[in-house]
Amino acid sequence: MRTEQARRRLVQRLEQEAQQAPARYRLKLALLALLGYAVMxxxxxxxxxxxxxxxxYLLIVRPPAEPNIAIPILLLGAIGIVVLRALWFRFGIPDGHLLQPxxxxxxxxxxxxxxxxxxxxRLHGIVINAELNAAAAYVPNGIGGWGQRQYLVLGLPLLQVLDRRELAAVIAHEFGHFHGGHGRFAGWIYRLRSSWYRLLHGMAGSGLSAGHLFGLFFRWYAPYFDAYSFVLARRHEYAADAVAAKVAKADAMAAALVRLGLAADWMERSFWPQVRESAHAQAYxxxxxxxxxxxxxxxxxxxxxxxxxxxxxxxxxxDDTxxxxxQRLAALNVPAQVRLNAEPRTSAAESLLGSELAERLEQRFSGEWREAADADWRAHHQRxxxxxxxxxxxxxxxxRAPAEAVEYAxxxxxxxxxxxxxxxxxxxxxxxxxxxxxQCRLGALLLKRGQPEEGIQRLQRALDLDSAVAEPALRSLDDYLRTTAEASAAFEAALALRARCAALAREPQADAPAIEADELLPHDLEPGQVQALTRTLGGYEKIARAWVFRKQAAGMSALPHYLLLVDWAGSVASESAGLERLAGQLRLPGSFSVLSATGGSDLVRHLKRQAGDPVYRRRR
Structure with a gap:
């Protein structure tokens, strides 16, 4: 399975099999999982x-005559300790505020x-973090990750946007991941994946040639196990929704999904850009x-x-499970046009968390965000x-020269x-x-001014000239579709162009420009874009850390080009295939390149020497 297309075909086939013969699919996945444990x-x-x-044998049957006979025993013991350490898990609790008694x-x-x-x-704790999200967090602990603790993670923004009934549906959904045989089976699959990558990381870090032998098996095993477990993870989302519908009713779960979708869109397109806008006036x-x-x-x-x-x-x-x-509304048997409750109910944060704790958490998360954003903010202010x-x-x-005239506009x-x-x-x-x-920026401006016909023509022209503008074109079309009547001809034309932009945005940028080390600057991504990037990277258990850099542009209004440096968590089946797959999923506001930290080029060596804190680090 060397290409992303082959993986997609396998996932499609497995989704059909899981639907038509779920017992057979689960048996095959269990056998595939056991094969990994058998290798360990x-x-x-x-x-x-x-x-x-x-x-x-030496101590009881035949005392050693030569001291050199201890060498193979020591070598085997050293390799065994690497394997044992790789299988021993001691994870910390999820990031955030652990509720105290x-x-x-x-x-x-x-x-x-x-x-x-x-x-x-049993739930081992409730953690409040700064994300618009909720999670059922397994914390593996012990040999092979068999021991585990379970934490419920609730984001403060989530508590602030949902009411008590909607929050109950979300909590029931997360308990659905913990509960019953389905949850235990999925947790076992997750822990096995973690064990396997930890094993490879330990082998790679040891410098022992035995890691290459595992790599031969891994080249076959990893892609199939990834595809099989992907199907299970997606099906578990539907199963967890069904638990939520049973406990808190389907309409409450549907309302929670819609409110969270609307809130996420508002944060990404309105709130964080407004925060970022203040960098014009202040350097902090x-x-x-x-x-x-x-x-x-x-x-x-x-x-x-x-x-x-x-x-x-x-x-x-x-790649998103x-x-x-x-799809989720259809599975809940709820009409797509969900009606939300118009009553001014208090939020879950007000009724369940309390104003004092909420304010304290807002202060803590604000301080943590400010500290993390300081370097990038100052670089953005200088730019x-x-x-x-x-x-x-x-x-x-x-x-002005023609290019300068476009830059000036x-x-x-x-x-x-x-x-x-x-x-x-x-x-x-x-x-x-x-x-x-x-052409892209003019098209976007025309859409804002209510001139969709010419605006769409300009965006089409921009895509014909350079597919790298697909991402900003997609954002401008999404903004337009939010304010246009769905039955209009302009809406249909914009919707058709959006489909083209979405397809182009999913394709990796094969013609990325050459980059020199002295052209690289700190990235200027907005917090919402960084969160989207970390969510994408979080879907790859092979990625341990990642850094983002920005290529210094020739003109101030030039389309930005980003460089993502990836540090793999141990050996991977094919770094080039992994980079291609990751590039196909990235959403960055411009063109981009993806490099592996194991590369031997002068640029990679320079980046590894100069890299500061990563934009992403896998939690262990």
């Missing part, structure tokens, strides 16, 4: 087991009540950003009373200052909101109609 057991037997037998008694009582209704086992990140976020979420939860059509446009991915909103300086320089010129749009950049774009593109980014 064989590794221990052939190393520590053989070393122990040789030692007993006496904290949030109402929330604890609600969680315990739902747990009893579901029939879930703002304080109390999570206090502002909480207030905005409480207000936003009353702004929508139904699921808009654009929220249902997402297509199922081949969560089905789309449309904006450079753009303003460049704008003044272009202002002073009596004549973009700078005016970005830094002079009261000025009209539309005629500047038109004039510049008359001189340089082949400028893809200029």
């Amino acid at each position: 057991g064989l590794a221990l037997t052939m190393t520590l087991g053989v070393a122990a037998l040789l030692l007993l 006496g904290e949030a008694p109402a929330l604890r009582g609600e969680v315990e009540r739902i747990g009893r209704e579901v029939g879930a086992g 990140p703002p304080v109390q950003v999570y206090g502002r976020l909480g207030a905005g979420l409480r207000e936003h939860r009353h702004s929508q009373l139904h699921a808009p059509g654009w929220l249902l446009l997402a297509e199922p991915g081949w 969560h089905p789309t909103l449309k 904006l200052a450079g753009e303003r300086q460049r704008l003044q320089e272009l202002d002073s010129r009596a004549a 973009g700078l005016v749009e970005d830094h002079r909101p009261t000025a009209d950049a539309l005629p500047l774009y038109r004039q510049a593109l008359e001189q340089l109609p082949s400028h893809a980014l200029g």
Whole structure:
């Protein structure tokens, strides 16, 4: 299975098999999982087991005559210890605030009540973090990850946007991942995957040639196990939704899904860009950003009373185990146009968490965000200052080259909101109609101005010139579709172009520009974009860490190009295939390249020397 297309075909076949013959599918997955454990057991037997037998033989039956006879025993023992350490798990609790005894008694009582209704086992703790999400977190502990602790993770923004009934559905959904044979089986699969990659990482880090022998098996085993477990994980989302519908009713789960989708969209397209906008005026990140976020979420939860059509446009991915909103609503037997409760109910944070604890968590998360964002924020502020300086320089010129005219229009749009950049774009593109980014930005501006026919034509022209503009074109089309009547001809035309942009955005950028080490700068991704990137990277258990850099652009309005450096967690079947698959899933606001940290090029060596804190680190 060397290509992503082959993986997709296998996943499609397995999804059909899991639907038509679930027992057969689960049996095949269990046998495939046991094969991995058999290889691990064989590794221990052939190393520590053989070393122990040789030692007993020498001590009891035949005392050694030569001291060199201890060399194979020591070598086998050393390899066995590497394998044993790789299989021994001691993980910390999930990141966030672990509720202490006496904290949030109402929330604890609600969680315990739902747990009893579901029939879930012991919960080792409740963690509140800063994400708009909830999770059933397994914390493996012991040989092969057999021992485990279970934590319920609830995001503070999630508590602020849902009411108590909707939160109950979400909690029941997460308990559905813990509960029953399905949850135990899925947890076993997850722990096996972690054990396997940990084993390979230990072998690779040891420098022993035995790791190459495991690599031969891994090249065959890993892609199939990944595809098989992917199908199970996606089916478990439906099963967990069914648990939520049974405990809290299907309409509550559907309303929670819609509210979370709307809130995530608002955060990514409105809240975080507004926060980022303040970098024009201040060189340091703002304080109390999570206090502002909480207030905005409480207000936003009353702004929508139904699921808009654009929220249902997402297509199922081949790397995201969560089905789309449309698929989940259909499985719940709820109409796509979900009606939300119009009553001004209090949020779950107000009724269950308490204002004192919520404010304390907002302060903590704001401080953590500010500290993490400081370096990138200052770099972004300096870049904006450079753009303003460049704008003044272009202002002073009596004549501008065609490329400079397009750049000038973009700078005016970005830094002079009261000025009209539309005629500047038109004039510049008359001189340089082949400028893809200029055509894209003009098309987006025309859509904002209510001129969809020409705007769509400009975006089509931009895609014809350079497929790398697919991502910004997709964002502008999504913004337009949010404000347009669904029955109009303009909506249908924009929807058709959106499908083309989405297909192009999923393709890896094969013609990425050459990059020199001195051209690289800190990335300028917004917090929402960083979160989306880390979610994508989190779907790959082979990735241990990742760093993002930005290529220094020739012009201030040029399309950005990013470089993602990936550090693999041990040996992988094919680094080139893994990079190709990852590139096909990335969503970055421009073109990008993906490199492996194991590469031997001068650029990779320079990046490894200069890399600071990674943008992503796998939790262990």
